[in-house]
Amino acid sequence: MIPTSYYLALSAVLFAIGVTGVLTRRNAIIVFMSVELMLNSANLTFVAFARQFMDLSGQVFVFFVMVVAAAEVAVGLALIVAIFRSKQSISLDELNQLKG
Amino acid sequence: MTQTDFIVLLPVLVLAGWALVLLLVDLFVPAGRKALTGWLALVGPAGAVLALTLWPNGGALTGFGGMLAADGFAVFLHLLFLGSAALIILLALTYLPRAGIERGEFYVLLLLTVSGMLLMAQAADLIVVFLALELLSIPLYILAGFARPRLSSEESAMKYFLLGAFASGFFVYGVALTYGAAGSTNLNAIVTAAQTGLVQGAAAAQALPVARSLLVAGAALILVGLGFKVAAVPFHMWTPDVYEGAPSVVTAFMSVGAKAGGFAALLRVFVTAFPGLAPQWASLLAILAALTMIVGNFAALRQGNIKRLLAYSSIAHAGYILMALPAAGSSFAAQSDYAVGSALFYLLAYALTTLGAWAVVMAVERQEGDGLALTDYAGLAARRPGLALAMALFMFSLTGLPPTAGFIAKFSLFRAAIDAGYLWLAIVGVLTSLVSAYYYLRVVVLMFMRPGAAQALARPTLDLAVGVTALATLLIGLLPGPLLDLAQRSVLTLTR
Numbered sequence: 001m002i003p004t005s006y007y008l009a010l011s012a013v014l015f016a017i018g019v020t021g022v023l024t025r026r027n028a029i030i031v032f033m034s035v036e037l038m039l040n041s042a043n044l045t046f047v048a049f050a051r052q053f054m055d056l057s058g059q060v061f062v063f064f065v066m067v068v069a070a071a072e073v074a075v076g077l078a079l080i081v082a083i084f085r086s087k088q089s090i091s092l093d094e095l096n097q098l099k100g
Numbered sequence: 101m102t103q104t105d106f107i108v109l110l111p112v113l114v115l116a117g118w119a120l121v122l123l124l125v126d127l128f129v130p131a132g133r134k135a136l137t138g139w140l141a142l143v144g145p146a147g148a149v150l151a152l153t154l155w156p157n158g159g160a161l162t163g164f165g166g167m168l169a170a171d172g173f174a175v176f177l178h179l180l181f182l183g184s185a186a187l188i189i190l191l192a193l194t195y196l197p198r199a200g201i202e203r204g205e206f207y208v209l210l211l212l213t214v215s216g217m218l219l220m221a222q223a224a225d226l227i228v229v230f231l232a233l234e235l236l237s238i239p240l241y242i243l244a245g246f247a248r249p250r251l252s253s254e255e256s257a258m259k260y261f262l263l264g265a266f267a268s269g270f271f272v273y274g275v276a277l278t279y280g281a282a283g284s285t286n287l288n289a290i291v292t293a294a295q296t297g298l299v300q301g302a303a304a305a306q307a308l309p310v311a312r313s314l315l316v317a318g319a320a321l322i323l324v325g326l327g328f329k330v331a332a333v334p335f336h337m338w339t340p341d342v343y344e345g346a347p348s349v350v351t352a353f354m355s356v357g358a359k360a361g362g363f364a365a366l367l368r369v370f371v372t373a374f375p376g377l378a379p380q381w382a383s384l385l386a387i388l389a390a391l392t393m394i395v396g397n398f399a400a401l402r403q404g405n406i407k408r409l410l411a412y413s414s415i416a417h418a419g420y421i422l423m424a425l426p427a428a429g430s431s432f433a434a435q436s437d438y439a440v441g442s443a444l445f446y447l448l449a450y451a452l453t454t455l456g457a458w459a460v461v462m463a464v465e466r467q468e469g470d471g472l473a474l475t476d477y478a479g480l481a482a483r484r485p486g487l488a489l490a491m492a493l494f495m496f497s498l499t500g501l502p503p504t505a506g507f508i509a510k511f512s513l514f515r516a517a518i519d520a521g522y523l524w525l526a527i528v529g530v531l532t533s534l535v536s537a538y539y540y541l542r543v544v545v546l547m548f549m550r551p552g553a554a555q556a557l558a559r560p561t562l563d564l565a566v567g568v569t570a571l572a573t574l575l576i577g578l579l580p581g582p583l584l585d586l587a588q589r590s591v592l593t594l595t596r
Contacts, residue, residue, distance in 0.1 A: 098344050
């Protein structure tokens with residue numbers, strides 16, 4: 001059996017990749033994918049602990065997180081489409097109307 | 101679902117259910133008569149208040165296996181959220197047509213986000229906190245972009261969305277680590293796990309030890325996630341941009357509802373689930389509170405746009421409320437309760453004052469994005485003395501001058517901090533309040549002492565909202581006793 005710590009290390013790495021992606025990438029879709037990576041690393045953590053504890057509730061939480069992530073995707077992609085229609089670009093660097 | 105479960109969830113059910121009914125009804129309301137949807141939307145908060153009366157008076161219920169709580173803490177916040185929602189609907193009735201964005205979905209989304217806030221105030225399980233956080237946030241992302249295709253509104257929605265989703269990523273990962281440490285996401289089970297040092301939940305039979313470092317890491321990540329929501333420094337970068345770009349009526353609701361929702365979760369999670377870790381987080385939160393007060397107030401000094409000014413002001417006020425958290429980490433129950441009660445009272449005073457100030461901003465705002473500079477307020481007192489007087493009252497209350505609600509709220513919060521041994525934090529609070537007097541009173545000086553051609557809209561619903569909030573701000577300042585007692589008593593059922 002693979003030890004739980006392996007899964008935890010993998011999820012920590014995934015989370016770190018997600019955070020780095022959000023902070024460094026400038027394409028809205030890629031930033032968005034990085035956020036999803038963060039959520040999925042949390043899912044992996046939930047499932048790994050659920051197996052260690054032999055506890056189903058941890059696996060159920062994953063469904064909640066997935067549902068919420070799907071709802072976020074719907075809203076997020078709609079926003080990206082709306083912005084693309086106005087600007088013909090989804091680069092976050094060009095979202096610079098508001099500053100002060 | 102037992103009858104208790106049903107009663108505990110009823111306010112949320114009423115509100116969310118009414119939102120869905122409204123979505124259907126709105127189809128049959130002709131364009132241009134969408135005010136009808138707005139008036140109908142008021143039924144939602146009223147119904148939810150009625151549902152609240154089914155809760156036991158002064159006691160506490162739990163539902164869904166301890167995942168939801170119906171206690172005084174939740175009642176107080178429910179009344180705050182529902183009252184703010186009603187005021188926002190009144191304001192939207194005049195604001196939306198003038199901004200050319202009168203669509204019925206506004207009211208539906210508003211009721212949905214309020215139902216998320218209600219759930220947030222009741223959540224006694226980290227997974228419910230997460231669901232409530234998203235139910236609160238997702239409709240708000242849409243509302244921020246409601247003035248589509250105006251680009252600044254879309255940009256505001258995009259920034260709010262990306263940073264909000266980023267923050268919920270931190271939050272979920274924090275919940276996952278906490279689950280790994282404690283074996284459960286229930287707030288009470290987390291306390292038991294921290295006290296006994298044994299993993300709770302289904303794994304309890306195996307007597308696993310709690311990994312304390314995991315618990316600390318989980319709490320820290322949860323703090324980051326909620327810190328974004330309440331706009332605490334250093335997680336505040338999005339606030340001014342998002343507040344400036346979103347339609348004013350949405351910004352008003354964000355600065356009150358989303359912030360109070362974030363604090364509801366912060367207070368409940370950190371006071372009920374992580375009291376054992378207080379030595380670790382109390383000093384960290386004290387530093388965050390001090391930074392938030394300093395950065396918010398000093399950045400507000402340079403603003404020439406009223407929406408950005410109020411955005412930085414809302415960051416500064418998040419700092420004052422954060423002061424309650426280290427004080428709530430005190431090991432003396434009385435001090436901890438007093439701090440949480442003061443935070444609740446502060447949220448109420450802040451909500452009333454801020455909503456009033458935003459109502460005046462909406463009266464002065466002419467076209468979309470026009471009439472928002474501070475100089476547009478010059479000479480307002482000559483044209484609209486009543487409105488200018490109300491705005492002056494709100495500015496005094498935000499500064500914390502007597503005899504307004506803001507003074508009492510700051511006073512009791514500073515006292516809570518001093519009692520718990522955070523004298524330096526209270527001193528930072530007083531000094532930054534002095535700094536804030538400069539930019540708040542500048543608005544008053546412009547209105548009363550500078551000549552100018554300020555114009556303001558006069559509409560019955562707008563005047564009603566300004567009148568109600570101004571009267572409440574003044575009355576609570578003069579007679580704070582009953583509400584202060586209510587806030588303090590509402591905490592008693594929380595931490596036991």
